[in-house]
Every structure is written in structure tokens, then in C-alpha cells.
Amino acid sequence: MAEKLDLRPTKKFGQNFVIDGGTVRRIVRTAGLSPDDVVIEVGPGLGSLTLALLPEVAHVVAVEIDPVLARQLPLTVESRGLGDSLTVVGGDAMKVGPDDFSGYLPTALVANLPYNVSVPVVLHLLEVLPSLRKGLVMVQAEVADRLAAPPGSKVYGVPSAKAAWYADVRRAGPVGRTVFWPVPNVDSGLVSLERRDPPVTSASRKQVFSVVDAAFAQRRKTLRAALGVLFGSPARAEEALRAAGVDPSTRGEQLDITAFARIAEHLED
Structure with missing residues (x-):
């Protein structure tokens, strides 16, 4: 497909595509999804995770900043008879809000997030989409450690504290480098999020x-x-x-x- 589209993965968009079917199935299984869930997927790329998600949930809203991939994804999905369950939003995930999803309110975030924007994207979506109740994201291993770090840990910091405002966050397993194309020079990890109420406080x-x-x-x-x-x-x-x-x-x-x-x-x- 990449050859057909004359596609070269770019650092600009943080593109490392998942090409291993076992990893995709593991992500869907670990996400704990139900048939009623509406999933938001950021950076669907060539659609490997999207295709695994669609049969398991009510709807997938895929946010893709690369216009070539945003145009191709509906065609890929339609060719497998799953087009009715997909909405593609072309644009930057850092700028989307509830009004961009054609009436679908996402209940779960499941994504292989671009390394360069993973933390800002997670925090932005948790802020603007109160309908999100859970999530499973694949990020750089170091970022996974920071997001899930408890107070007192050497890597506990701004991402850890801010993510904890919205959700209980934990590591959900490692991911090897060879499941991606191109192969990154860092390891990855899965992070699970379960929405909870923020602390009771008079402060904003x-x-x-x-x-x-x-x-x-x-x-x-x-x-x-x-x-x-x-x-x-x-x-x-x-x-x-x-x-x-x-x-x-x-x-x-x-x-x-x-x-x-x-x-x-x-x-x-």
C-alpha cells in the first residue's frame, strides 16, 4: 500500500506503522473494549489497528493528520465491508473537539501515538472529551514510564501528575521495535488509562x-x-x-x- 501511495514515513508526522498482526490483536484485547464503545484512534496510518478495532466496537473515529493517509483509510476499510463503522477526521489531534466527530462521542482512546506528540495528545483528549472513560495507547517506553510513574519515582514529573488529574494510569506491557515499519531506535510500551474524578478542590x-x-x-x-x-x-x-x-x-x-x-x-x- 505504501508503494502504491508513494508513501515514505516521515519524522514530521512521527510515522512508525505497526505491521505485526499479533501486536494489533494484543492491543485490542488489552484495551478491554465492549461492543458499545466508540473508539477514537489517533494516527491510524495504513489502518492495521483500525481494521482490528472495527469488528469489536460500535464505531471508530480516526484522526489522521497526513492527507494522503486520511483519504486512503476509508477505501481500505470499505474494501473489507466495514465502512459504515468508520469516521475519518482529517487534521491535528491537538485541535479536535467534540464537534468534530459527527455526533459520535468517543468512550475509549486506542492508538499507536506519534512519539513526538504523545503526551500532549493524551492530555488534550482527556481534557476536551469528558466522554472518554478508558484508553490504551502505545508510546515510547520512556514516555510510558513517565505517564505511569508514582510520586517519589525518579521519572515522576509533569506528565505523571497531569495525567493523574484525569485517570488512573499504569503500564500495560512492553512492545518490541520490530513490530514497526520503519523500525524505531527506541522501545515502546503500552499505557492503560481509566478515567476517574479529579481531586475535590476549589481550585481550577x-x-x-x-x-x-x-x-x-x-x-x-x-x-x-x-x-x-x-x-x-x-x-x-x-x-x-x-x-x-x-x-x-x-x-x-x-x-x-x-x-x-x-x-x-x-x-x-
């Missing part, structure tokens, strides 16, 4: 995320120092931390998302 998500960003911008510093600019001074940051029940000498990597939310409650509007 934006306020909480601003505290997370500030805490990890200078992760070697104590929170008193790291949050000084955000709160106006280290002294004010210390007041807010103590009011939130957090030791000012702690570092951001020790806090869970609930603690960040308590701190954010003391930000001025």
Missing part, C-alpha cells in the same frame, strides 16, 4: 496545572523556592504550602495530584 484545573508546572520547572529546588515566582515570593509560597499541609522543604516529585490541588487553592485569582 488550570490553577492546579500551573502549580505542577512551577514545581517541576526547577525540580531540584524545594517547593518554597520553586513556587516563589508563582506565589509572588518564597515567603508567600511557604505560607500557602503550610496552609495546604505540605512541608515547604519538600520537592515536587514527592507530591501526588491531590497535594498539588490543595496548594493551588491558595493561589490568588
Whole structure:
């Protein structure tokens, strides 16, 4: 198909296509999908995962930024008699919202995500699609570790804390390099997401995320120092931390998302 389309995978679009049938079936099986699910797939590429998903769910909404692939996917699916269950959205997954899906509200995210935008895409979709209840994404192994890292871990950081605002996140297994074309120079991993309610707080998500960003911008510093600019001074940051029940000498990597939310409650509007 790639030869027919004169297609060369590009780094610009982060294209590494899954070409192993066993891996595709494993992803669908591990995703825990039901016949009622509407799946959003980001970066369907040549359609190997799409074809495996379609018989298992009510509908697949595929978001594809490459116009050549976006035009080809419906033809590939139609040739196998599955066209009625597919909607293709041509464009950037970072810019899509509920109004782009022709009335279908995705309940599950299942995708081989482009490495270069995997974390922003996951966080964006969780934010703009409250209908998403679960997900299974394939990402670079290092990114998988960061998304699923618990507080106190060496790789716990901004992606870990922000993902935890929306969902319980865990590693769901490794993926070898040879299942892709072209073969990447890094390993991959599966990440499972189960939506849950965010922490109960009077602070907005934006306020909480601003505290997370500030805490990890200078992760070697104590929170008193790291949050000084955000709160106006280290002294004010210390007041807010103590009011939130957090030791000012702690570092951001020790806090869970609930603690960040308590701190954010003391930000001025």
C-alpha cells in the first residue's frame, strides 16, 4: 500500500506503522473494549489497528493528520465491508473537539501515538472529551514510564501528575521495535488509562496545572523556592504550602495530584 501511495514515513508526522498482526490483536484485547464503545484512534496510518478495532466496537473515529493517509483509510476499510463503522477526521489531534466527530462521542482512546506528540495528545483528549472513560495507547517506553510513574519515582514529573488529574494510569506491557515499519531506535510500551474524578478542590484545573508546572520547572529546588515566582515570593509560597499541609522543604516529585490541588487553592485569582 505504501508503494502504491508513494508513501515514505516521515519524522514530521512521527510515522512508525505497526505491521505485526499479533501486536494489533494484543492491543485490542488489552484495551478491554465492549461492543458499545466508540473508539477514537489517533494516527491510524495504513489502518492495521483500525481494521482490528472495527469488528469489536460500535464505531471508530480516526484522526489522521497526513492527507494522503486520511483519504486512503476509508477505501481500505470499505474494501473489507466495514465502512459504515468508520469516521475519518482529517487534521491535528491537538485541535479536535467534540464537534468534530459527527455526533459520535468517543468512550475509549486506542492508538499507536506519534512519539513526538504523545503526551500532549493524551492530555488534550482527556481534557476536551469528558466522554472518554478508558484508553490504551502505545508510546515510547520512556514516555510510558513517565505517564505511569508514582510520586517519589525518579521519572515522576509533569506528565505523571497531569495525567493523574484525569485517570488512573499504569503500564500495560512492553512492545518490541520490530513490530514497526520503519523500525524505531527506541522501545515502546503500552499505557492503560481509566478515567476517574479529579481531586475535590476549589481550585481550577488550570490553577492546579500551573502549580505542577512551577514545581517541576526547577525540580531540584524545594517547593518554597520553586513556587516563589508563582506565589509572588518564597515567603508567600511557604505560607500557602503550610496552609495546604505540605512541608515547604519538600520537592515536587514527592507530591501526588491531590497535594498539588490543595496548594493551588491558595493561589490568588
